[in-house]
Amino acid sequence: MASIPTIFLVILVTVTAAATTTTEATGNWTLLQSNIGITAMHMQLLPNDRVLIFDRTDFGASNLSLAGGKCREDRNDYVLKKDCTAHSIEYDIVSNTFRPLMVQTDVWCSSGSLVADGSIVQTGGFNDGDHVVRVYKPCDECDWKEIKSGLINRRWYATNHLLPGGRQIIIGGRRQYNYEFYPKISPTEKAYSLPFLVQTNDPNLENNLYPFVFLNPDGNLFIFANNRAILFDYSRNQVIKNYPKIPGGDPRNYPSTGSAVLLPLRIIQENVTLVEVLVCGGAPKGAFMNAQNGKFDRALKTCGRIKISDPDPKWVMETMPLARVMGDMLLLPNGDVLIINGGSAGSAGWEYGRSPVLNPVLYKPDYPVGHRFLIQTPSTIPRMYHSTAILVRDGRVLVGGSNPHIYYNFTNVLYPTELRFEAFLPSYLDPHLSSSRPKILPGTRTQFGYGDQIIIQFKVFGHVNPESVSVTMLAPSFNTHSFSMNQKLLILEGRNTTTCVANATYEVAVAAPPSCFVAPANYYLLFVVHRQIPSEGIWVQIG
Numbered sequence: 001m002a003s004i005p006t007i008f009l010v011i012l013v014t015v016t017a018a019a020t021t022t023t024e025a026t027g028n029w030t031l032l033q034s035n036i037g038i039t040a041m042h043m044q045l046l047p048n049d050r051v052l053i054f055d056r057t058d059f060g061a062s063n064l065s066l067a068g069g070k071c072r073e074d075r076n077d078y079v080l081k082k083d084c085t086a087h088s089i090e091y092d093i094v095s096n097t098f099r100p101l102m103v104q105t106d107v108w109c110s111s112g113s114l115v116a117d118g119s120i121v122q123t124g125g126f127n128d129g130d131h132v133v134r135v136y137k138p139c140d141e142c143d144w145k146e147i148k149s150g151l152i153n154r155r156w157y158a159t160n161h162l163l164p165g166g167r168q169i170i171i172g173g174r175r176q177y178n179y180e181f182y183p184k185i186s187p188t189e190k191a192y193s194l195p196f197l198v199q200t201n202d203p204n205l206e207n208n209l210y211p212f213v214f215l216n217p218d219g220n221l222f223i224f225a226n227n228r229a230i231l232f233d234y235s236r237n238q239v240i241k242n243y244p245k246i247p248g249g250d251p252r253n254y255p256s257t258g259s260a261v262l263l264p265l266r267i268i269q270e271n272v273t274l275v276e277v278l279v280c281g282g283a284p285k286g287a288f289m290n291a292q293n294g295k296f297d298r299a300l301k302t303c304g305r306i307k308i309s310d311p312d313p314k315w316v317m318e319t320m321p322l323a324r325v326m327g328d329m330l331l332l333p334n335g336d337v338l339i340i341n342g343g344s345a346g347s348a349g350w351e352y353g354r355s356p357v358l359n360p361v362l363y364k365p366d367y368p369v370g371h372r373f374l375i376q377t378p379s380t381i382p383r384m385y386h387s388t389a390i391l392v393r394d395g396r397v398l399v400g401g402s403n404p405h406i407y408y409n410f411t412n413v414l415y416p417t418e419l420r421f422e423a424f425l426p427s428y429l430d431p432h433l434s435s436s437r438p439k440i441l442p443g444t445r446t447q448f449g450y451g452d453q454i455i456i457q458f459k460v461f462g463h464v465n466p467e468s469v470s471v472t473m474l475a476p477s478f479n480t481h482s483f484s485m486n487q488k489l490l491i492l493e494g495r496n497t498t499t500c501v502a503n504a505t506y507e508v509a510v511a512a513p514p515s516c517f518v519a520p521a522n523y524y525l526l527f528v529v530h531r532q533i534p535s536e537g538i539w540v541q542i543g
């Protein structure tokens with residue numbers, strides 16, 4: 001996160017030390033629940049510190065009964081016409097408890113976004129659920145509400161993104177070479193075609209499902225599908241720029257599932273001038289077909305990084321210490337990228353993944369090339385197809401799911417349906433760092449307009465160099481199929497403004513994001529980061 005020369009020197013010293021110990025494992029795992037009853041295929045953090053989790057309604061009976069003896073009767077369901085078990089839960093982070101929720105239609109391989117009022121608006125799925133929009137507004141007793149024909153086209157394996165105007169765009173999905181918005185501006189609003197999704201569709205392989213979509217601060221969308229990307233003006237249905245093909249040409253989207261992040265965006269003079277995307281892992285072209293024939297190709301070991309804001313952008317390739325398909329990439333509050341879950345052979349899709357990669361890997365975007373990856377402590381639980389990971393307010397990463405089977409299968413299979421729910425604790429949560437960890441003091445305002453000044457008081461022990469304090473803001477993302485929709489970390493403007501106001505008490509003044517193009521109105525998590533160690537976050541509302 002540091003870009004100024006003096007800090008860089010400090011980092012270089014640290015890097016030299018780290019580089020010699022890249023195999024030293026760091027971070028910890030804890031098992032939170034040995035059985036949450038369903039497999040966590042989709043996850044979204046909510047602004048009341050609960051997590052909405054769901055799988056699909058046609059897996060058959062789950063291991064969790066619906067509350068009050070309720071049952072779901074669905075004549076369209078392929079497996080059970082009457083199912084008295086849950087396929088969605090709300091997990092409460094603070095109490096480490098969960099309760100079953102009732103979802104009526106099939107949410108399998110769907111998409112969604114948190115929206116400005118704090119609810120999640122989820123779209124599509126399979127079968128009777130493919131045109132359905134569902135809203136979950138969190139409260140103690142709430143449940144899903146379904147809008148039957150909310151979508152114009154079926155959306156299965158589509159990607160959503162929250163837009164500056166407050167609506168969501170829903171892009172693609174199986175055999176859908178188009179996009180639409182939700183909510184509709186008028187009852188007659190149509191879907192718009194997107195030929196890029198035809199061009200990137202390998203016949204019989206697809207390889208462009210769940211495209212990687214990011215909102216560029218210039219208002220356009222960056223859309224990566226298969227092995228290349230465009231900058232797209234969705235309001236005029238125009239391609240603004242074609243980015244070069246990723247070197248090697250191998251596909252990175254489902255079923256060759258790699259992952260991608262928008263690297264942390266630094267706001268300077270109310271502007272973001274450097275915008276970078278990092279795409280990592282995946283499976284080589286043909287891996288899905290080969291897996292069908294019992295040949296499990298080695299996963300891709302490369303990442304491509306591109307400055308999408310550059311007039312002549314080029315991919316810069318890097319090599320991960322571990323090859324990975326179906327990995328999740330998460331932005332941590334200090335600007336590091338965590339690569340977690342997945343396998344090192346085969347492909348996404350039923351039964352097609354092999355060789356679980358149990359070690360997460362950390363990527364430090366500001367370290368010199370060749371020194372950016374750090375292998376982390378392994379989990380003991382394989383997290384293959386249909387596994388998920390999200391960052392929560394206290395800095396932990398919650399990990400769940402893994403079910404490469406058409407049903408819940410616990411025996412006689414390679415990777416049994418996984419109901420265990422665990423947390424990865426990045427090394428910034430090490431107890432021996434607790435005295436350097438900032439603690440945001442109560443009383444910070446939590447609602448801001450664009451460009452507003454945000455004054456945060458925090459406590460931290462030891463000497464604080466103002467240059468080593470930054471304030472970051474994270475958009476809580478919707479995670480499924482190894483991609484976190486809407487994921488974004490902003491480094492707020494106001495570096496070096498930290499002053500000491502009392503013993504071990506400091507104040508930092510930063511500016512809220514400058515516009516809805518940088519941060520669409522929504523809930524965000526705000527962190528004070530001191531020497532790469534983030535505080536617990538606080539929820540703030542922007543816009």
Ligand SMILES: *[C@@H]1O[C@H](CO)[C@@H](O)[C@H](O)[C@H]1NC(C)=O
Pocket residue numbers: 035062063410419
């Ligand atoms: C889930 O339920 C099935 C059927 O009752 C049972 O066989 C299986 O052991 C349970 N699995 C777990 C992990 O609880």
Ligand SMILES: *[C@@H]1O[C@H](CO)[C@@H](O)[C@H](O)[C@H]1NC(C)=O
Pocket residue numbers: 270271272273
């Ligand atoms: C933001 O930066 C870009 C790229 O340098 C520049 O074209 C644009 O005018 C700047 N916008 C503002 C509001 O300063």
Ligand SMILES: *[C@@H]1O[C@H](CO)[C@@H](O)[C@H](O)[C@H]1NC(C)=O
Pocket residue numbers: 060407408409411412413
């Ligand atoms: C998986 O579960 C389904 C439904 O319970 C069952 O029909 C099938 O035989 C199981 N598969 C294996 C490999 O056990």
Ligand SMILES: *[C@@H]1O[C@H](CO)[C@@H](O)[C@H](O)[C@H]1NC(C)=O
Pocket residue numbers: 027028425426427428429430431432
């Ligand atoms: C992980 O656990 C070990 C042993 O309990 C402890 O020494 C270490 O500080 C822990 N690290 C984190 C990140 O919690």
Ligand SMILES: *[C@@H]1O[C@H](CO)[C@@H](O)[C@H](O)[C@H]1NC(C)=O
Pocket residue numbers: 004466467496
């Ligand atoms: C931070 O503030 C100190 C003291 O005012 C100053 O010496 C230093 O140059 C500043 N650094 C930056 C990056 O502005």
Ligand SMILES: *[C@@H]1O[C@H](CO)[C@@H](O)[C@H](O)[C@H]1NC(C)=O
Pocket residue numbers: 503504
């Ligand atoms: C400052 O706070 C620390 C930690 O609470 C305490 O040990 C120290 O005595 C305090 N110093 C002064 C001057 O109050």
